[in-house]
Amino acid sequence: MKEQKNIISETINFECIDKACDIWGKNESNLSLAAEAYALDIIARDRTLKISGNSSNVIKAIEFFNELVTAYDQGITLNHREFKNFLKNKVENRAFLISDILDEKIEVYAPKKYIYTKTKAQKEYINAIKSHDIVFSIGPAGTGKTYLAVAMAISHLKNKMVSRIILSRPALEAGETLGYLPGDLKEKISPFLRPLYDALYELMGYDTVYTLLEKNIIEISPLAYMRGRTLNDSFIILDEAQNSTCEQMKMFLTRLGFNSKAVVTGDITQTDLPSNKQSGLKEVQSFLGSIKEINFSYLTKKDIVRHNIVQKIVQAYEKHEGKK
Numbered sequence: 001m002k003e004q005k006n007i008i009s010e011t012i013n014f015e016c017i018d019k020a021c022d023i024w025g026k027n028e029s030n031l032s033l034a035a036e037a038y039a040l041d042i043i044a045r046d047r048t049l050k051i052s053g054n055s056s057n058v059i060k061a062i063e064f065f066n067e068l069v070t071a072y073d074q075g076i077t078l079n080h081r082e083f084k085n086f087l088k089n090k091v092e093n094r095a096f097l098i099s100d101i102l103d104e105k106i107e108v109y110a111p112k113k114y115i116y117t118k119t120k121a122q123k124e125y126i127n128a129i130k131s132h133d134i135v136f137s138i139g140p141a142g143t144g145k146t147y148l149a150v151a152m153a154i155s156h157l158k159n160k161m162v163s164r165i166i167l168s169r170p171a172l173e174a175g176e177t178l179g180y181l182p183g184d185l186k187e188k189i190s191p192f193l194r195p196l197y198d199a200l201y202e203l204m205g206y207d208t209v210y211t212l213l214e215k216n217i218i219e220i221s222p223l224a225y226m227r228g229r230t231l232n233d234s235f236i237i238l239d240e241a242q243n244s245t246c247e248q249m250k251m252f253l254t255r256l257g258f259n260s261k262a263v264v265t266g267d268i269t270q271t272d273l274p275s276n277k278q279s280g281l282k283e284v285q286s287f288l289g290s291i292k293e294i295n296f297s298y299l300t301k302k303d304i305v306r307h308n309i310v311q312k313i314v315q316a317y318e319k320h321e322g323k324k
Contacts, residue, residue: 010050012062013048014049017046019072023065024049025083038057060090064087064090070098118303119299125148125299133294135263136266136295141310142305145265146239147199150167157235164219165237166219166236167196167239168237169238170244170248171223196220200218223238232259233258237265238265243266243273245277245279
């Protein structure tokens with residue numbers, strides 16, 4: 001009988017069906033996750049959510065959904081992956097708030113006005129960019145390393161904190177095979193720089209990107225063509241830096257000029273360099289960390305914000321490589 005007294009039912013009434021459906025997820029998939037996590041019965045009817053079970057868990061679940069409602073009213077809707085991540089953090093630590101990961105707002109151009117961080121590590125990454133001259137972001141595919149760096153570059157440009165954006169990547173084939181590709185230099189290197197273009201188009205729109213490229217306010221260049229330059233008043237991103245040699249990394253880092261900021265991104269588990277070449281990104285971890293203007297930001301598989309299967313693939317590879 002004592003246990004029965006601890007069983008209660010509470011309801012949450014949503015203002016409109018659109019808000020309810022967005023929070024509940026497609027086919028109410030988010031509700032099943034929450035019901036399992038809190039060991040409760042959660043039933044949706046029209047704009048009402050009925051939550052039944054152990055009183056303490058019901059209270060926790062109501063707090064959880066109220067936070068989602070507050071976030072929704074501020075223009076933030078979590079996708080299924082983000083919902084799952086926030087739920088996990090909330091169950092493990094009741095004091096964990098949605099603002100712990102979602103209050104970092106990055107201003108970009110249309111069609112997306114703002115970009116939000118999705119995990120606590122991503123939030124720390126963005127704060128590191130704000131407070132350091134050079135930031136190294138190291139982590140597996142899908143953790144938002146490049147996307148967030150490009151968003152921050154656009155934000156700096158929009159708010160007139162810099163006068164241009166420079167995006168660079170190593171092009172491993174630049175020596176031998178690249179010469180056999182058709183077209184001029186821009187057409188030859190375009191396939192290697194496509195991920196940077198994709199991020200720009202999504203965050204700024206094609207027309208804006210095209211205009212800024214024409215004016216050279218945005219410049220996209222292979223790493224090999226950075227030698228000899230001094231980059232002032234710029235936000236510079238070196239992407240796929242695990243494929244830079246030690247010599248190239250030194251060359252890139254010493255390009256930084258006045259009122260400039262650099263972000264170096266890469267996944268040290270996916271180096272494509274020849275076996276006799278050491279990755280410059282791997283090397284700098286051992287001796288640049290003591291410089292106060294430099295930050296190393298590490299993202300993990302927990303921060304993957306692509307399709308759910310990407311996290312599972314990363315975990316499977318880690319397990320496989322561990323056996324080897």
